[in-house]
Amino acid sequence: MSDLLERFRAGERRALARLLSHVENRTPFGIQAERELYPLTGRAHLIGITGPPGAGKSTLVAGLIREARRQSLTAAVLAVDPTSPVTGGAVMGDRIRMLDVQSDEGVFIRSVTGRGRGGGLAPALCAMAHVLDAFGFDLVLLETVGAGQDDVDIARLADTTVLVLVPGLGDGVQSLKAGTLEVADIFVVNKADLPGANQVVRDLRVMQRLMVGAAEQAPILSTVATTGEGIDQVLRAILEHRRQLEIHGQLTERTQRRLLAEARYLALEALADQLDEVLETLPAEDRASLETRQLDPRTLAMRLIERLRLSFPASRS
Amino acid sequence: MAKQATPATRRAARSRPIRVLIAKPGLDGHDRGARVLARALRDAGMEVIYTGLFQTPEMIARAAADEDVDVVGLSILSGAHNQLFPEIMGQLRRAGLDDVLVIAGGIIPKDDVPHLKALGIAAIFGPGTPLQEIVRFIREHAPTRESEE
Numbered sequence: 001m002s003d004l005l006e007r008f009r010a011g012e013r014r015a016l017a018r019l020l021s022h023v024e025n026r027t028p029f030g031i032q033a034e035r036e037l038y039p040l041t042g043r044a045h046l047i048g049i050t051g052p053p054g055a056g057k058s059t060l061v062a063g064l065i066r067e068a069r070r071q072s073l074t075a076a077v078l079a080v081d082p083t084s085p086v087t088g089g090a091v092m093g094d095r096i097r098m099l100d101v102q103s104d105e106g107v108f109i110r111s112v113t114g115r116g117r118g119g120g121l122a123p124a125l126c127a128m129a130h131v132l133d134a135f136g137f138d139l140v141l142l143e144t145v146g147a148g149q150d151d152v153d154i155a156r157l158a159d160t161t162v163l164v165l166v167p168g169l170g171d172g173v174q175s176l177k178a179g180t181l182e183v184a185d186i187f188v189v190n191k192a193d194l195p196g197a198n199q200v201v202r203d204l205r206v207m208q209r210l211m212v213g214a215a216e217q218a219p220i221l222s223t224v225a226t227t228g229e230g231i232d233q234v235l236r237a238i239l240e241h242r243r244q245l246e247i248h249g250q251l252t253e254r255t256q257r258r259l260l261a262e263a264r265y266l267a268l269e270a271l272a273d274q275l276d277e278v279l280e281t282l283p284a285e286d287r288a289s290l291e292t293r294q295l296d297p298r299t300l301a302m303r304l305i306e307r308l309r310l311s312f313p314a315s316r317s
Numbered sequence: 318m319a320k321q322a323t324p325a326t327r328r329a330a331r332s333r334p335i336r337v338l339i340a341k342p343g344l345d346g347h348d349r350g351a352r353v354l355a356r357a358l359r360d361a362g363m364e365v366i367y368t369g370l371f372q373t374p375e376m377i378a379r380a381a382a383d384e385d386v387d388v389v390g391l392s393i394l395s396g397a398h399n400q401l402f403p404e405i406m407g408q409l410r411r412a413g414l415d416d417v418l419v420i421a422g423g424i425i426p427k428d429d430v431p432h433l434k435a436l437g438i439a440a441i442f443g444p445g446t447p448l449q450e451i452v453r454f455i456r457e458h459a460p461t462r463e464s465e466e
């Protein structure tokens with residue numbers, strides 16, 4: 001098994017692929033490998049590409065990779081596809097848009113489902129991104145469908161977040177949920193060949209005056225991902241974004257915040273697991289007194305926390 | 318590591334779904350069958366990676382290796398299987414995928430079957446095979462991974 005880590009360190013692609021599975025599924029080996037490889041991480045530029053379904057994210061990612069390779073930058077992609085809530089299965093088709101780049105040694109594409117794997121999606125993506133970072137990729141791109149709150153959180157896991165919008169989004173940009181636009185470090189209006197694209201750009205400019213944080217000054221770029229038009233500008237903006245953070249001394253703080261968020265996710269998961277264990281051993285009279293209204297849920301919650309503390313052996317790492 | 322199940326190991330104990338690559342080698346442009354199969358496998362709870370049309374043996378092996386799939390399903394209608402399948406099996410081996418389960422579907426004459434099976438293709442499903450039969454075959458024969466290593 002440690003043989004796999006050796007092969008990973010030697011730059012063997014197949015070992016990377018196997019290790020990603022271990023880490024995604026949180027096998028004991030994967031967890032140990034994560035720890036061992038962590039000191040090797042911190043070099044890659046993590047780029048989140050998010051936006052509504054069908055906006056052209058995968059096509060854009062393929063274009064960005066092509067552009068990156070022209071500049072001799074290596075690139076890895078984690079493409080997240082939704083899971084069927086019924087069966088847990090998924091059909092992942094993002095690779096179809098990235099065919100011409102996938103045989104390049106400097107490119108690695110991995111499809112990830114949104115399913116409940118070991119834990120949540122966000123920590124799994126973080127862990128997999130660390131592995132790709134440790135392997136030595138210059139850019140690690142995370143493609144996620146941005147719709148719900150969880151996706152907004154995932155967007156925060158990147159150094160640079162690109163929000164892809166397109167013409168024809170129902171009521172337009174204004175109808176997007178609050179907070180969706182604020183995650184953007186760069187706005188891309190894709191499908192600029194379709195009618196209505198200019199309107200999206202204008203709407204964004206208006207909305208931007210109301211935004212707070214980084215999105216307030218985020219560049220707004222137009223692309224036609226299918227022809228590659230404008231994609232060089234997007235990559236330039238992405239690289240420039242991180243350079244600016246670095247110059248202004250904000251990268252360190254931002255990275256700390258990102259890694260802290262990751263630790264928080266993992267801590268919450270461990271706590272939730274432990275809480276389930278405590279609940280399993282809950283005395284029957286506690287259950288009963290809840291129902292007979294002698295014990296209120298909040299008081300019980302405080303007692304659960306008490307027990308939770310006792311159930312965490314100090315030695316556990 | 319201690320015998321007692323820590324939260325992390327308990328989570329990992331849930332085994333991962335079977336991962337399948339569905340690939341269309343060769344030059345025929347009909348992928349309806351491949352898409353129907355992809356959906357059936359998804360509905361059976363598997364993770365399916367669909368790569369689209371016109372895949373070369375190199376591309377298939379690359380995708381199977383990087384995606385770390387348990388199963389590769391090849392769909393072919395063009396009649397070029399006698400040429401393409403040996404190449405694909407060779408590329409898979411070269412990519413280090415010795416234990417991956419390879420199955421094929423499409424229009425393949427009976428006479429070719431023994432030769433293809435000798436290459437390491439575990440099963441060949443003709444047109445009209447019930448999807449449930451393919452699902453069952455995969456469930457029974459897919460190699461188990463991470464959780465047991």
Ligand SMILES: Nc1nc2c(ncn2[C@@H]2O[C@H](COP(=O)(O)OP(=O)(O)OP(=O)(O)O)[C@@H](O)[C@H]2O)c(=O)[nH]1
Nearest residue numbers: 053054055056057058059097190191192224225226
């Ligand atoms: N007209 C036009 N079509 C585009 C453009 N970019 C992408 N498309 C098309 O939009 C469709 C969806 O593209 P994808 O790249 O798969 O979009 P996606 O956002 O990755 O989709 P999901 O991953 O399914 O959410 C495809 O048919 C693309 O060919 C563009 O700039 N103009």
Ligand SMILES: [Mg+2]
Nearest residue numbers: 057058094143
């Ligand atoms: Mg996509």
